[in-house]
Amino acid sequence: MYKLKDLSYQKIIRNKQEMIRHLKSFRLDLKLSVGIWYFTPSGGRFHDKYIEEKSIKERLKMAEDLARYGVKGIEAHYPAEVNFDNLDLYRDLEKKSKIKLVGVPYSHFYDKDFEFGALSNPDPKVRKKAIKIASEGLKLVKEMGANCAISWPGIEGYTYPLGNQFYWMWESFETSLAQAMDEVPGVRVAIEPKPYEPAHNNIYRTTSDGILAAMRIEQKLENLENRKLLKEGHALVGLNPEIGHVRMGYEDAPYAYSMVCREGRLAHTHFNSQPLGNYDQDLNVGVVEWQQAEALLYALKMTGYKEFFGIDINPERMPVQKAIRINSKVLEIMNERIEKLPHEKIIDIYLDPASHRGDMEMVLLESMKK
Numbered sequence: 001m002y003k004l005k006d007l008s009y010q011k012i013i014r015n016k017q018e019m020i021r022h023l024k025s026f027r028l029d030l031k032l033s034v035g036i037w038y039f040t041p042s043g044g045r046f047h048d049k050y051i052e053e054k055s056i057k058e059r060l061k062m063a064e065d066l067a068r069y070g071v072k073g074i075e076a077h078y079p080a081e082v083n084f085d086n087l088d089l090y091r092d093l094e095k096k097s098k099i100k101l102v103g104v105p106y107s108h109f110y111d112k113d114f115e116f117g118a119l120s121n122p123d124p125k126v127r128k129k130a131i132k133i134a135s136e137g138l139k140l141v142k143e144m145g146a147n148c149a150i151s152w153p154g155i156e157g158y159t160y161p162l163g164n165q166f167y168w169m170w171e172s173f174e175t176s177l178a179q180a181m182d183e184v185p186g187v188r189v190a191i192e193p194k195p196y197e198p199a200h201n202n203i204y205r206t207t208s209d210g211i212l213a214a215m216r217i218e219q220k221l222e223n224l225e226n227r228k229l230l231k232e233g234h235a236l237v238g239l240n241p242e243i244g245h246v247r248m249g250y251e252d253a254p255y256a257y258s259m260v261c262r263e264g265r266l267a268h269t270h271f272n273s274q275p276l277g278n279y280d281q282d283l284n285v286g287v288v289e290w291q292q293a294e295a296l297l298y299a300l301k302m303t304g305y306k307e308f309f310g311i312d313i314n315p316e317r318m319p320v321q322k323a324i325r326i327n328s329k330v331l332e333i334m335n336e337r338i339e340k341l342p343h344e345k346i347i348d349i350y351l352d353p354a355s356h357r358g359d360m361e362m363v364l365l366e367s368m369k370k
Contacts, residue, residue: 238267
């Protein structure tokens with residue numbers, strides 16, 4: 001049964017003493033989710049797949065054993081990986097392992113009909129197809145009691161800056177998604193921004209772009225149930241930021257995710273690692289830029305984040321079970337490390353930097369020994 005989660009707790013601004021008490025009492029619950037799409041990675045632009053293709057049923061069988069690593073959720077694209085014809089397979093997974101469907105991204109980026117965009121496509125017939133996928137996906141989220149649908153508009157965007165009709169592009173996407181949400185009211189959608197790939201320039205390149213899009217889409221909602229929920233303070237359009245996408249856009253991960261929390265819109269998260277800039281690599285968490293992920297966890301601890309930690313990786317050269325085990329262990333280690341940080345001292349350093357020159361560097365240095 002679907003229940004819209006209240007994300008307003010993320011907006012709380014605490015004073016010094018409240019923050020100290022919060023940091024000492026609140027611990028992140030690492031509820032992990034995994035994406036069924038990378039159980040058998042599909043290869044790349046320049047090479048064939050390295051792993052034998054498996055059916056959805058076979059992949060879900062592989063997922064049964066992942067609960068031992070803290071996995072409590074699975075994500076699957078609608079309609080390519082989850083649809084109304086195979087829901088029993090996902091129900092069976094939950095029954096056997098307590099791993100439930102928690103996120104339903106849309107398959108808006110793969111179909112050849114979406115060569116020039118899906119929800120933002122200039123062709124009304126193509127947009128109609130994309131809207132149907134979005135609304136049907138919301139129905140599936142509602143039926144399965146998943147947390148949210150996820151819109152990664154990777155194919156939405158443009159190639160050439162000259163002559164691109166930005167207003168039309170944004171208006172088409174936002175009006176189309178609002179239409180789908182009004183057809184299935186009361187269900188949350190999370191937008192996942194990205195600077196580029198597969199579109200040369202994505203429609204929502206940065207975290208702030210995603211927040212603005214969320215606000216504009218909500219303004220377009222007309223269904224009375226949706227309007228009521230918005231009036232009550234619920235965010236119907238949230239975000240699902242991914243570390244890799246954030247770093248591709250030269251954003252700082254703790255900053256970006258905190259900005260989403262400040263708006264009460266962090267519906268879901270995707271964790272991996274990524275060299276600053278560069279193409280989307282979906283590396284295991286902590287393989288590069290360990291400090292980005294660890295600092296992000298600490299930022300989420302400060303906001304009191306209670307939602308899922310999605311692992312979004314591309315384990316081309318290792319078994320997916322081993323990759324999940326590695327990511328689970330890394331996040332567990334990071335979580336233990338931030339719990340041991342001197343919270344009160346860190347706050348004092350922030351509030352009086354002139355009297356604590358070099359002290360944050362000493363905190364980082366000391367944390368390396370733990």
